[in-house]
Amino acid sequence: GTNIDVPPTENAWYYLALKAAIEMAKLTGNQQDVASYQAKLKSIEEHYRPKFWTGRGYRSPSYEGPTDDRANAMAVVSGLAMPQDYAEIGKVLAREQHASPHMEKYVLEALLLMHKPELARQMFDEIELEGFGSLGRGTCNHAWSGGPLTILSQYFAGIAPTSPAFESYEILPQLGELKHIETKVPTQHGLIEFEIKRTEKVPLQLELTSPK
Secondary structure, eight states: OOOOOOOHHHHHHHHHHHHHHHHHHTTTOOOOGGHHHHHHHHHHHHHHHHHOOOOSOOOOOOOSSOOOOOHHHHHHHHHHHHHHGGHHHHHHEEEHOOOHHHHHHHHHHHHHTTTHHHHHHHHHSSSSSOOOTSSSSSSSGGGHHHHHHHHHIIIIIIIIEESSSSSEEEOOOOOOOOOOOEEEEEEETTEEEEEEEEEESOOOEEEEEEEO
């Protein structure tokens, strides 16, 4: 993409990596590594917002380009952005579109973490989707389609694990303007089959078949 504001984006990636490393250390019996990871997490938490938050979005003091949608999306996805920042971040994500197809996935995820499904759904229509043969050489945007598929399942349908390997899970749909979602999620315990729909006669109807 273009107009990349590197410091807030890379610090958010590093923060996410540290959180994942803590969980991996616990699962693999390397508890001795956790304290150093947590210290680095705390340092980023203390400095990130004072350094990058402007009141109208996250950006580096030395960065002179348009406000980077990726930087603001990653602030939300990483958990570094504060809920009181969401209104202004939403404006940034609605206005700025500099991300590559790969990074657009995180823009969509940020919008749904901020509970803005209508805006996320609008972006699905605005961004060029997969089109085999449309350019005469295979596909016009193959890389983009993978990320939104996970977004549709995890956020629009709302099916997400709450413990490793789907030992437990939650269903918290964000329909926005959608009327009907039907999906199947494979787990090691079997299929989670879920359907949600609404009509003028039936405001909301849910059907769930869950593994034991």
